[in-house]
Amino acid sequence: MEGTGALFQLAENFERALSLIDPLVAEALERSLSGRDLDLRQAAELLRAEGRELRLLLHTADLVRRRLVGEVATYVVNRNINHTNLCIGSCRFCAFRRPPSHPEAYCLTPAQLEAKVREAVGRGATEICLQGGLHPELGLEDYLELVRVVKGVSPELHLHAFSPAELDHLSRREGMPVGEVVRALKEAGLDSVPGTAAEILSDRVRGILCPTKIGTGRWVEVVKTCHRMGIPTTSTMMYGTVETLEERAGHLLLLREIQRETGGFTEFVPLPVVPHRTELASLGIRPPSLEENLRLHAVARLVLAGYINHVQASWVKLGPEGARTMLLAGADDLGGTLFEENITREAGGRWGQGMEPHQLRSLILRAGRIPRQRDTLYRLLD
Numbered sequence: 001m002e003g004t005g006a007l008f009q010l011a012e013n014f015e016r017a018l019s020l021i022d023p024l025v026a027e028a029l030e031r032s033l034s035g036r037d038l039d040l041r042q043a044a045e046l047l048r049a050e051g052r053e054l055r056l057l058l059h060t061a062d063l064v065r066r067r068l069v070g071e072v073a074t075y076v077v078n079r080n081i082n083h084t085n086l087c088i089g090s091c092r093f094c095a096f097r098r099p100p101s102h103p104e105a106y107c108l109t110p111a112q113l114e115a116k117v118r119e120a121v122g123r124g125a126t127e128i129c130l131q132g133g134l135h136p137e138l139g140l141e142d143y144l145e146l147v148r149v150v151k152g153v154s155p156e157l158h159l160h161a162f163s164p165a166e167l168d169h170l171s172r173r174e175g176m177p178v179g180e181v182v183r184a185l186k187e188a189g190l191d192s193v194p195g196t197a198a199e200i201l202s203d204r205v206r207g208i209l210c211p212t213k214i215g216t217g218r219w220v221e222v223v224k225t226c227h228r229m230g231i232p233t234t235s236t237m238m239y240g241t242v243e244t245l246e247e248r249a250g251h252l253l254l255l256r257e258i259q260r261e262t263g264g265f266t267e268f269v270p271l272p273v274v275p276h277r278t279e280l281a282s283l284g285i286r287p288p289s290l291e292e293n294l295r296l297h298a299v300a301r302l303v304l305a306g307y308i309n310h311v312q313a314s315w316v317k318l319g320p321e322g323a324r325t326m327l328l329a330g331a332d333d334l335g336g337t338l339f340e341e342n343i344t345r346e347a348g349g350r351w352g353q354g355m356e357p358h359q360l361r362s363l364i365l366r367a368g369r370i371p372r373q374r375d376t377l378y379r380l381l382d
């Protein structure tokens, strides 16, 4: 593998370099530069790029990023809270869940949640990100109480909460359409929803990784319902397990289609798998390489350009230096301070539970960009 620095250097002029590579890849890059959409075959081909083609891909993603969002790179001051780890799910990539009656299973009391939210406000958080397992006994009234506790501490806090899998679980438990569940949560104060539980939006892949979790069609339905009801969501992809490159490309194109229809996604967050302490490790699955991560961030930037214009590099998954490197490959955001990350740490992640704002700013400056604090909806705050 080439040194990281070499990946970002073109030995020859861009036009000349384009003439030296596979015409299909060159055409895809030229298409992106002229603002036209990539198709599935082109996106999958770019996900295979190596050597000079990879360097050109990274260069193109950086140019497109600059054109769309300029030199600012952002972060949000938030606190992550997992209200329960008790879950009836069986996702093979998850080391966070505890089955009912497990001695380590927990469910935060309203007082515990309130204390965590107060602490977050004291540290300058503008957002609370709240997610949990699929608890068999928590109903809509319990979820409404969670929302009220957070908003009771500070109505101005942005509440970013409840994955599409949790919303689906609640809807089935209550026997209510998911739209009714979202409406009730919104009326209580829910502001936006994390686009997690997406993994790879392919039922073949989901059948292997998380057969009891919501399928692709239901994930899309829940997310579109949120968007239609004025609740924006993020979008994510967990990659590096059993999916093909075509399935990664298909996932990106599906997100683009949803965005074309609803306009409700705020950002895309690529999440390389952290398999160490999960069932996936015994299947021989390893974390994606630096080059694989670079390709995914760069291709996401090109496929989603003009639709979802913010691509987040996750320091939790990539480490601070890895996330900084992704800023050179199409990303424009480093995500949140989190203060209390649990899910990746339990899976064997080694990058800690939180970052201070000054650490995120320093990473952005070292990538040659302008650090700005944003809110959850990408409005600049400082």
Ligand code: SF4
Pocket: 087, 088, 089, 090, 091, 094, 095, 096, 097, 132, 133, 134, 165, 210, 213
């Ligand atoms: S990923 Fe979520 S739904 Fe799946 S087992 Fe873990 S906590 Fe449960």
